[in-house]
Amino acid sequence: MFRRILTLPTGRIAVGIIAFIALLAVAGPFLAPYDPLEGGAEILAGPSGAHWLGTDYLGRDVLSRLLDGSRVSVLGSIQVSLVALVAGVIPGILSVYLGSVFEWVTLRLADTLIALPFLVFAVAVTALLGNGIPQAMFTVGIMISPLFFRVSRAATLSVARSQYVEAALISGASVGWVVRKHVWVKVLPPIAVALANTAGIGFVVVSSLTFLGIGVQPPAPTWGGVLAADLGYLSFRPWAPLVPTFLIMATVWACNLLADAIRDVSGEAGRALLLNRGRGHVPARTA
Amino acid sequence: MSLLEITDLDVHYRRRTGRLHVLRSVSLSLSPGETVGVIGETGSGKSTLARTILGLVKASAGRIAIDGTDVASLKPRQWRELRRRGVVQYVFQDPLRSLDPDLTVLDSLAEPLRIQGAAGIRDKILKILARVRLDEALLDRLPGELSGGQRQRVAVARALITEPRLVLLDEPVSALDSANRVQVLELLKELRDAGTALLFISHDLGSVAGIADRIAVLYEGEIVEDRPSADVINAPVHPYTRKLIRSVPTLRRADRRTPEGIPA
Numbered sequence: 001m002f003r004r005i006l007t008l009p010t011g012r013i014a015v016g017i018i019a020f021i022a023l024l025a026v027a028g029p030f031l032a033p034y035d036p037l038e039g040g041a042e043i044l045a046g047p048s049g050a051h052w053l054g055t056d057y058l059g060r061d062v063l064s065r066l067l068d069g070s071r072v073s074v075l076g077s078i079q080v081s082l083v084a085l086v087a088g089v090i091p092g093i094l095s096v097y098l099g100s101v102f103e104w105v106t107l108r109l110a111d112t113l114i115a116l117p118f119l120v121f122a123v124a125v126t127a128l129l130g131n132g133i134p135q136a137m138f139t140v141g142i143m144i145s146p147l148f149f150r151v152s153r154a155a156t157l158s159v160a161r162s163q164y165v166e167a168a169l170i171s172g173a174s175v176g177w178v179v180r181k182h183v184w185v186k187v188l189p190p191i192a193v194a195l196a197n198t199a200g201i202g203f204v205v206v207s208s209l210t211f212l213g214i215g216v217q218p219p220a221p222t223w224g225g226v227l228a229a230d231l232g233y234l235s236f237r238p239w240a241p242l243v244p245t246f247l248i249m250a251t252v253w254a255c256n257l258l259a260d261a262i263r264d265v266s267g268e269a270g271r272a273l274l275l276n277r278g279r280g281h282v283p284a285r286t287a
Numbered sequence: 288m289s290l291l292e293i294t295d296l297d298v299h300y301r302r303r304t305g306r307l308h309v310l311r312s313v314s315l316s317l318s319p320g321e322t323v324g325v326i327g328e329t330g331s332g333k334s335t336l337a338r339t340i341l342g343l344v345k346a347s348a349g350r351i352a353i354d355g356t357d358v359a360s361l362k363p364r365q366w367r368e369l370r371r372r373g374v375v376q377y378v379f380q381d382p383l384r385s386l387d388p389d390l391t392v393l394d395s396l397a398e399p400l401r402i403q404g405a406a407g408i409r410d411k412i413l414k415i416l417a418r419v420r421l422d423e424a425l426l427d428r429l430p431g432e433l434s435g436g437q438r439q440r441v442a443v444a445r446a447l448i449t450e451p452r453l454v455l456l457d458e459p460v461s462a463l464d465s466a467n468r469v470q471v472l473e474l475l476k477e478l479r480d481a482g483t484a485l486l487f488i489s490h491d492l493g494s495v496a497g498i499a500d501r502i503a504v505l506y507e508g509e510i511v512e513d514r515p516s517a518d519v520i521n522a523p524v525h526p527y528t529r530k531l532i533r534s535v536p537t538l539r540r541a542d543r544r545t546p547e548g549i550p551a
Contacts, residue, residue, distance in 0.1 A: 163385040164395075170341055171399035171449065172371030181398070185389045 077202030083141025088148025118143035189266030200255035324499030373449025436467030
C-alpha cells in the first residue's frame with residue numbers, strides 16, 4: 001500500500017510534508033534555538049539574524065515556540081484519530097454481525113454524536129474533566145468516531161452480503177474467520193482514507209482549542225496558541241499569523257492529499273496501477 | 288439411504304404486504320452418486336431451494352435431511368460443524384462474484400481446507416487443479432486476471448476440494464459463453480461419473496438434460512414433475528414442462544430428438 005502511494009506525485013508530496021511535520025514533532029524541542037517560555041528584552045521584534053521569526057509580546061522567540069509546540073499539535077491530532085478509529089471501526093464492523101438490537105443502538109448513538117457540535121462539546125467536557133489536551137482530544141475523538149463507524153459499517157455491509165462470504169460460510173467459516181479473511185481487507189482502504197481525513201480535522205481541532213486556550217495552560221506553546229497571541233498584536237506585526245497559519249494549513253492539506261492518494265491506489269484499480277500497467281484487463285469492482 | 292431427503296419443505300418470506308410463499312411442500316430426494324436437475328424459470332424458487340438446503344435460508348416448515356442428519360433443527364454451531372466436514376458444497380452462478388477479488392486462486396482454493404484445519408493443503412490443491420485442468424501457474428493470479436471459464440473451474444475446484452458427496456450447482460454455466468459452457472459441463476459429467484451426487488439447478492433445460500439422471504420441474508414454488516430425464520423430455524406431463532421444452536432453441540431440439548425416434 002505504502003509503495004503504491006509513493007507512485008503518485010500527490011502521494012509523494014503528502015508523505016514528504018507529513019514526514020517533515022513528524023520530524024518537527026520529534027526533534028522540534030531540541031532544534032529550538034531559545035527557551036520557548038523565557039521572555040527576552042526585545043518585545044514584538046521583527047525577523048532578524050537572532051530571531052528568524054521575531055519575538056512575541058513577552059519577547060519570546062516565535063520560531064522556538066512553534067518548534068516546541070509542534071509536538072503537542074501532532075500528538076493531539078494522532079490521539080484524535082486513534083480514539084475515533086477505535087471507537088468507530090470496532091462497533092462499525094460489529095453492528096453488521098451482532099444482531100438488530102446492537103445495530104439499532106449503535107446507529108442511534110452515531111446519529112446523536114453527529115448532531116452535537118463537537119468543538120462546543122469538547123469545551124464543555126474539558127470544563128467537567130479538567131483542562132488538558134488528553135481530555136479534550138479524547139472527547140473530540142469520540143465525537144468524530146461516527147465518521148469511522150459509518151465508513152466501516154458501509155464497507156462491511158457490502159462484503160457481508162457477498163457471495164464469496166457465503167461460500168466461506170458454506171465451508172463452515174465462523175464470523176471471526178469471515179471478518180479476518182474477507183471483511184478486513186475491504187474495510188481497510190476506506191478506513192485509511194478516513195484516518196488521513198481525521199488527522200487533518202484533528203490538527204484543525206487542536207489548533208482551534210489551543211487558540212481558545214483550551215487543553216493547554218497558557219505559557220506552554222502550541223501552533224494555535226502562537227496564532228492567537230499573534231492576532232492580539234496584529235497592528236505591530238501584521239505578517240506574524242502567516243507562519244503558524246501556514247504550518248496548520250500545510251499539514252491539513254497534506255493529510256487530505258494523503259487521503260486522496262490512498263483512495264486512488266486502493267482496491268483493484270489501485271492494484272492495476274502498480275502491477276498491470278498496460279497489461280491485462282481491470283475488472284469492474286463488483287459486490 | 289438417501290444422501291439428501293427433502294420432505295414437504297415450505298419456505299416463505301415475511302413481507303409487509305403479507306407472506307410471500309417461495310416454496311410449497313417441496314419433496315425431493317437424492318441417492319448417493321445420483322444427478323438430479325431442477326428446472327424452473329426466474330422466480331420459481333430454485334435458488335431458494337439450494338440456499339435452504341445449505342441453511343442460508345430458514346425453512347418455514349418441512350424436513351431436510353443431509354446424510355441422515357435433520358438439518359432443520361441444527362443450531363448455528365452444529366451447522367458450522369456439519370459444513371466443516373465438507374459433505375455438501377455449492378457452486379454459484381457468477382464466479383466473479385463468488386470468488387473474493389482480493390484472494391489469489393491458491394488462497395481461494397485453500398480456504399475450505401484451512402477452515403477445516405486440514406493438513407497437506409498444497410498437495411490437495413495440485414490434485415484438484417489437475418482434475419479441473421487448470422495450470423499450476425494460475426495459483427498466484429487474482430480472479431480478475433482469469434477468463435470466465437477458468438474462474439468457474441476455480442469455483443468448481445473450490446467446491447470439490449473438501450471431497451463432497453453432494454454438490455449443489457446453481458446455474459453453474461449460465462454466466463459463461465458457449466465454449467466455456469461446454470468445458471464446465473464436461474467437467475461436471477466427469478464429476479458425476481466419479482460418483483459425486485449433483486443437484487443441478489438451471490433455467491435452461493438444454494444444459495441439464497445431457498447430465499441429469501432425473502429432472503424435477505419447479506413451477507411457482509412447487510415441484511410439478513419429477514421423473515427420469517428421458518421421460519420428462521420425451522413425454523412431459525405438466526403443461527409448464529411442455530412449454531419449457533418448446534422454448535429450447537429449435538436446432539438443438541431437432542438434434543436431440545431425432546436419435547430417439549421422435550419427429551421434430
